[in-house]
Amino acid sequence: MRPLTPAKILSICAALAAVLFVEVVVSLQIGAYHMGARDIVVTLYQGALGHWDAMPGEFKSVIFGLRLPRIALGILVGAALSTAGAGFQALLRNPLADPYVLGVSSGAALGTIISLIVTPHAPGAMQGAAFVGAFATVAVVYFLGRRGGQLDSATLLLAGIVAASFLSAVIMFLMTTISGRDLRGMAFWLMGDLQSDPRIDLRWLYFLLIVAIGCIFTTSSDLNLMLTGEQEARHLGVNVNRVKLVVYICASLLTGLAVSVSGAIGYVGLLVPHVMRMLFGTDYRLLIPTSAIGGAIAIVLADTLARTVVAPSELPVGAMTALAGAPVFIYLMRRRMR
């Protein structure tokens, strides 16, 4: 018996953070303007200390003006979607749950588009609308996914697929009202795109990200018990309704955050928590933080590949995650049906 300790969580997270850092340095090197790894590390260090005058002007503009904002956005989106996926899997008691598969991302995307049409310049409106869209979609899918008063795994997934296709149709309809100039960017965004919008204040988004992940993390020992069944968790003293509400709100918020800035990037919320379970076990106290960092690693990797495999052109990052995620989804589904 080797129970989980805070030291173990910290050491595993530190190792994953180191992997993420190396990946970020590698990713920062890629682009038309070449920079060595040493230059990048020194520039990052100087930036972290606020020594802006000490670094060459082109380093500053390439790293802090161009490449790092995109990577920072990727880290945010990856962490948000993976944690939301892990949360939805416990909340809905379904190992195949993922914001994209359940249609929650489409709900958030619809919210974002409506806010773009109705209030294009209001700060935070996109995020708020995406959250409302995600929140409402989970509620609808949850109720459609019930059979005889019980949540049914297959019915839930079908409800998610139907919701996603219905919401996509509404999105297509709304897109016809948008001028042709914006249409290509919108289509790219829908597939999942990390081109950062300079109007977005990343600090606010990171603040919300950390609060939402933190809230889900505080319920992680409750989620461990809820994986053995809600009724059993109640017997053991878990306040199931409170935990479900916290996870529901926070996972919807995380999905809304991610989709409002990067579109509907699929399968990260499915893929990453499963990989982390295979590596580190099913304990949610470890799964939530490792999924967050693992999600960041996955999206930064996917984005780096999306920028390089067809360079000088680039793919939407959602296409890369779907290429990797869809086969894994099929594999997990078949293993479960056996």
Added chain:
Amino acid sequence: MSTVAGNNPLSARATPPGAPDGLRLRVEQASYAYAATERSAPKFTLGPVSLEARERELVAILGPNASGKSTLLKLLAGLLKPLSGRVEVDGEEVSELELRTRAQRVALVAQESELLFPLRVWEYVLQGRYPYGKRLRFESEADCLLAGNALAQVGADELRDRWMDQLSGGEKQRVILARALAQQPSLLLLDEPTQHLDIGGKVELLRRLRKLADEHRYTVVVVTHELNLAAEFSDRIALMHKGKCLRMGTPAEVYERDVLQQVFEAPLEVEIRNSGRPRVMLGGNR
């Protein structure tokens, strides 16, 4: 008395000093009704039911399907709040206890435990320590010791590193029981624990529950369909019929031919064995 339980982690908690004569569970005229609204009549009504159970007692709740056994068990577990009457564990109304306090006093072993992701046996049993933990509930060495003791108590020590989904029905039942013991409850409730076991497994489980009550002072309440095993191992029996507790007493007092025939709608015969415990057989008019 409390020092005994404090020193022996294998035993149930001590009965509180105020409780008369080791009384652990007291149900007084408790009733419950499902789906009772202003406009619709209740689908099922239970009670009023009264029963008591003391330290070291094993009580069996018997009755045909839909007689109210499981509803009664949920009342005892505090999962349902009685519409009238009281259900007290250690002198306190159980449905009003704070969730974790309740889980420290009452453990309910459900019929089945369906895991979403694979779990090792020791991880599963450690979950029984949840009601005692703080936020995030990192388990201490004492928790591990108690979980280990609980596994040893049900004879499942060698299973600790196995995966839950690779256990046989009997092994799984023992591990589920071990998790309940890790809660260190005073009242142990079991909902049809013998359902998926063969006859050997059924006898072994009841024998184990008897031993837990005798040697470790648990109060055990079992819902079961096994008339003969209940007669053999329990101190008292509550016989349920159409939402009412028809009889409550020792097996010999409750097992009357006419009563059993009426309740189970089957030609049952009862004989009293040399041990003084009754045995139920199928009668001639089949």
